[in-house]
Amino acid sequence: MMTGTAAWADRLLQSFAQAGYVRAEPPILQPAEPFLDLSGEDIRKSLYLTTDANGEELCLRPDLTIPVARDYLRSPEAGQSAGFSYLGAVFRYRGGRPSEFLQAGVESFGRQDRAAADAEMLALALEAIAAVGIADVEIRTGDVALFIALIDALGLYPVWRRRLIKDFNRKITLEQDLERLAQASLATRNEYEGVLAALAGSDRKAALALVTDMMSIAGATAVGGRTVAEIADRFLEQSTLKGGALPRDALNVLKRFLSISGAPNEAITQLRSLSSDAKLDIGAAIDQLEARVGFMVERGIDIKKVRFATAFGRGLDYYTGFEFELHRKGNGAEPLVAGGRYDGLLSQLGAPSPIPAVGFSIWIEALAQANGSSIAARGRVS
Structure with a gap:
């Protein structure tokens, strides 16, 4: 790894450690089944696969969230509140771009205070990229739990x-x-x-x-x-x-819901108006959003810089609530940081009872480009 990237790595890990997140280092070689089960067979063409002597299909880890979660479930802390950070290589075919690249991030398991934990993830992500010299970013947020609550209330x-x-x-x-x-x-x-x-x-x-x-x-x-x-x-x-x-009537409600975007407090007002006009019981989901916004303020996040959209989604099926991305100003496609809540994932990985989970990943390539640096995506973290 180049010296500049090593310095970034130290700063990122230090910021996570200061917040109480212990470094996790899961194996590079992982069972392929969890990735295929959770992301679908479509991901197979992006994986680097092999088979062991017993016929088990293995892959080079395509991300670190699932490996960190699997290690947590095998640990004595399983089911308890615990937080982990990571920085390491991941492997995915990306059509002309390097297949080995660096990913950093944080995962928080077992916290029942979901709104506060959500706000902490966004605050940590902002602090992490500020630690490497990037402060002026677009903050995009959404909440798939609101959409699910609406669908349930419509009785489809x-x-x-x-x-x-x-x-x-x-x-x-x-x-x-x-x-x-x-x-x-x-x-x-x-x-x-x-x-x-x-x-x-x-x-x-x-x-x-x-x-x-x-x-x-x-x-x-x-x-x-x-x-x-x-x-x-x-x-x-x-x-x-x-x-x-x-x-x-339900179709019109869906279209009205998906058109809501802007500052979080304005969105909350529009959501409560929709709930009242359509006589839909989605108050609990709106309350959760409002509580999260309150904790963001307590964390020192400038809410005026946060954009909320009911139609915002990250393209991963396992998210169950809060979702967010941090983008460099003017860069609409490539996020610097992306994450959210995935309360169902640990049960899908074998947890005997549901365990709340929320986290985020940092794309080192995008971070380097945003910082005006030129680093190799391929590297090793010592």
Whole structure:
């Protein structure tokens, strides 16, 4: 590693240590299954994979959040409040850019005071980049928990609930979903729309079993490598989507919700107005946002510099609440720092009961460019 980067590393780790975060150094070689399970098979093309003598699929770590979380779950501190920092190489194919690059960050596990922990992560991230000479940044924030609360309050059919929550972080896909919903609500009724609506509103497992049995009775067999159950699952979802499962009022509420952006306090006012006008019970999620903003102020964060948008998402399915990015002024695409809350991740990794978690990652390449330095993305941290 070049001398300038080594100095940055020391400053970052010192700032994390002063805040009480112990350095974690998980192995570079990791089981591939958690990454594939949590990010989907689409990530496979970006991983560097191998197989051990027992047939287990392994990979070079593509990030450090999951490895740090796995080490925490195997430690005596599992389930208790604990904080870790890290700085090390990660490995991902990035199409013409170096596949080995440096990532730093912080992960906080087990804290029940979620709003305060969220605010601490944002404050630590701002302090960390200030420690390497960058202070003037754009602060972009959002909260997927608000979107989930809205979807639940609207009482949508399960198939639409699953689809919209899944696509929240994929803005183009979400826009396509809303357009499809708009067209479906205008479509004429067909002779089996009532059946589709009944299936959509029923227990998913029961509906899937019914469709699977009907296909089997009709003599359906595997097609194109898909089993009867897989074909039935796809049919159930697609036929329900075509059935026009969303009332126009709900569509209008969704569009109004996703248009809210600006200063956090202004957004809170607009959200409370929407909740009242549409008679939706999303007060608890709004209260959590308001509490987080209060803790940000206590942490010395200038709220006037924070932008909140209900449509803001980070493109990762495991986020469950607060999300944020820090960008260099005028750089819309590449974040310097990115993170958020992921309360469901540790349960997916095997925790016997839910454990709150929040953290962030720092992209050393982007940090170097923002600081006007020229460093190699490839390097080692001693």
